[in-house]
Amino acid sequence: MSSPPAIDIRSLRVDYGNFVAVNDLTLQVPPGEVFGIVGPNGAGKTSTFRVLTTLMEPTYGEVILSGVDVLEDIESARRIIGYMPDLAPVPSDLKVWEFLDFHANAYGIGNRAQRRDRVAECLEEVDLTNQRDSWCNKLSRGQTQRVVLAKTLLHRPRVLILDEPASGLDPLARRDLRHALRKLAATGATVFVSSHILSELAEMCTSLCVMNRGKLLASGTVEQVREQLGSNERTLTASLLSGHEQAAEWLSAQPAVHDLQRSGQQIIFGYKGSDESQADLMAGLVRLGVRMRAFEEKRSSFEDILVEVAESNRN
Ligand SMILES: Nc1ncnc2c1ncn2[C@@H]1O[C@H](COP(=O)(O)OP(=O)(O)OP(=O)(O)O)[C@@H](O)[C@H]1O
Numbered sequence: 001m002s003s004p005p006a007i008d009i010r011s012l013r014v015d016y017g018n019f020v021a022v023n024d025l026t027l028q029v030p031p032g033e034v035f036g037i038v039g040p041n042g043a044g045k046t047s048t049f050r051v052l053t054t055l056m057e058p059t060y061g062e063v064i065l066s067g068v069d070v071l072e073d074i075e076s077a078r079r080i081i082g083y084m085p086d087l088a089p090v091p092s093d094l095k096v097w098e099f100l101d102f103h104a105n106a107y108g109i110g111n112r113a114q115r116r117d118r119v120a121e122c123l124e125e126v127d128l129t130n131q132r133d134s135w136c137n138k139l140s141r142g143q144t145q146r147v148v149l150a151k152t153l154l155h156r157p158r159v160l161i162l163d164e165p166a167s168g169l170d171p172l173a174r175r176d177l178r179h180a181l182r183k184l185a186a187t188g189a190t191v192f193v194s195s196h197i198l199s200e201l202a203e204m205c206t207s208l209c210v211m212n213r214g215k216l217l218a219s220g221t222v223e224q225v226r227e228q229l230g231s232n233e234r235t236l237t238a239s240l241l242s243g244h245e246q247a248a249e250w251l252s253a254q255p256a257v258h259d260l261q262r263s264g265q266q267i268i269f270g271y272k273g274s275d276e277s278q279a280d281l282m283a284g285l286v287r288l289g290v291r292m293r294a295f296e297e298k299r300s301s302f303e304d305i306l307v308e309v310a311e312s313n314r315n
Contacts, residue, residue, distance in 0.1 A: 004067060006031040006159055006190035007052070012061030014047045014214075021047040022058070023214035029207075031066075031158075034181050034191040036201030036208035038306065044214040045194045046086075049161055052192070053083040065159045066190075082157030086164040088148045092137035096128070096147055099136055100154065107155045122150040126180045142173025146180060153184070160184065162193040166200050178204045198306045210306075229305055232274060235298045236281075238267045243290030250288055254281065265293075 007029035014022035022044040029035045037045050050056035052063055054074045063070040070077040090099060097119055104115040123129045126146040131139060139147060145165055152160065162181075166174050181191050181204060195201045201208050202222045209219035210229065218228035240247055248267055251257050256273035271278060282295055 003031055005029055005064075006033070006066050007035070007192060008062075008064040009048070009052075010062040010064075012048065012051060012063065013059045014044070014051060014056070015059045021214050022051075025061070025211075025214070025216055027209060027216060027219060029190060029192065031190050032185050032188055033207055034185045034193065034205045036205035037192065037194045037211060038196065038198050038201050038208060039211035040196055040306065042213075043196075043211040045196075045211060046163060047214075048211075049083075049163055049192075049194065052159075053081055053161055054078055079155065080158045082152040082155070082160045084148055084152045084160070084162045084165060086167065090136040090139075090144055090147060092135070094136055095132075096123070096134050096136060096139070097132045099147065100151055103151050104154050109154060118154060119150075122153045125153055125183060126150045127176060140173065142169050142176055145169065145173070145177060149177075149180060158189055160189055160191045160193075162191065164194055164196075166193075166195060166197075166204065174200065174204070196306075226305065233270065233272045233299075234278075236269055236271045236278070237294075237296045237298075238285060238292055239265050239294040239296075240267065241265070241291035241293050243288065246288055247285060247290045250284070251281075254284075256281075 005028040007027070009025055009027045012022055012025040013020065025044075025048060037048070039045055047056070051058045052065065052070065054070055054077055057071065065077060066080050068076045068080060094102070100119040100122065101115050104118055109115050109118050120129070123132055126149050128143060128146050128150060131143060131147070136144070136147065149162075149165070166177055169177060181193070185191055185206070193201065193204065207219070207221050208225060210217045210225060218225040220228065238247065244262065244265070244267065248260060248262060251267065251269060252260050256271055256277060258270045258272070260267065260269040271281070278297070285292055
């Protein structure tokens with residue numbers, strides 16, 4: 001039998017007065033995933049996280065994390081959840097190990113020697129052992145994020161909920177964070193991470209979902225999400241040796257073709273259709289008898305897709 005989901009959200013709804021911030025969200029995440037949630041500002045990500053981390057009661061719905069009903073058994077839920085809020089501060093007057101030791105003590109983790117061992121383990125998990133004796137305020141932004149992550153790991157949470165952990169990090173720091181999250185997932189922890197930048201999540205996560213206006217629009221692997229969002233928009237370029245007029249006229253009459261332009265030997269146009277219908281389009285061009293030298297396709301980037309989603313948010 002396959003193991004139960006680490007994160008199981010059923011028909012979750014969050015209202016603020018008359019405003020619906022999360023609308024009937026149902027989502028399951030298997031253990032060991034680095035799972036991303038992406039959506040434009042106001043999509044409902046933080047409201048979802050607030051419910052998952054026991055900071056807020058929903059209007060209705062169920063949230064079960066590693067078999068624990070978060071709304072029924074808050075104490076047990078808090079033991080299995082590690083929450084890293086957006087831009088969590090670190091104190092300027094403590095060294096890294098002192099900061100972690102302080103929190104280990106607050107979590108009631110054993111005596112001084114046991115705390116020292118646990119702090120060392122958590123620093124190792126985020127690849128920061130060499131910064132143990134650094135002052136917190138001397139760290140780079142990426143290192144600071146990983147110290148806060150180490151703090152979040154002290155009580156061995158099985159479900160980690162990280163709000164915008166990569167925001168403002170440079171590519172190298174993002175790579176280090178990705179490495180740390182993948183390592184955690186390999187130990188069986190489940191990581192739920194938010195961002196409003198799709199490409200950031202696509203490189204960090206094993207699977208992800210897209211939210212907009214409180215609703216789940218798509219979930220799965222990057223490719224599945226792309227498909228579910230119906231993002232089959234692409235730009236096609238036909239390079240012809242002859243028959244430009246005839247081809248442009250024929251293409252313009254095809255319903256899935258739009259914004260057609262000519263540039264030298266090339267005809268460039270937008271196309272919204274399936275791979276199958278694109279194959280038929282190419283066959284049609286060849287049947288016209290034009291001399292086609294090359295046919296190229298450029299798909300929208302993930303960021304373009306999210307911009308489309310964000311724009312529909314405004315309407
Ligand atoms: N306490 C509140 N009272 C009223 N409305 C709220 C409250 N908190 C959030 N909202 C509204 O609910 C919607 C969802 O907000 P939420 O913070 O969950 O979205 P988000 O996806 O995390 O966005 P962001 O990326 O901007 O943080 C927004 O329109 C926000 O203005």
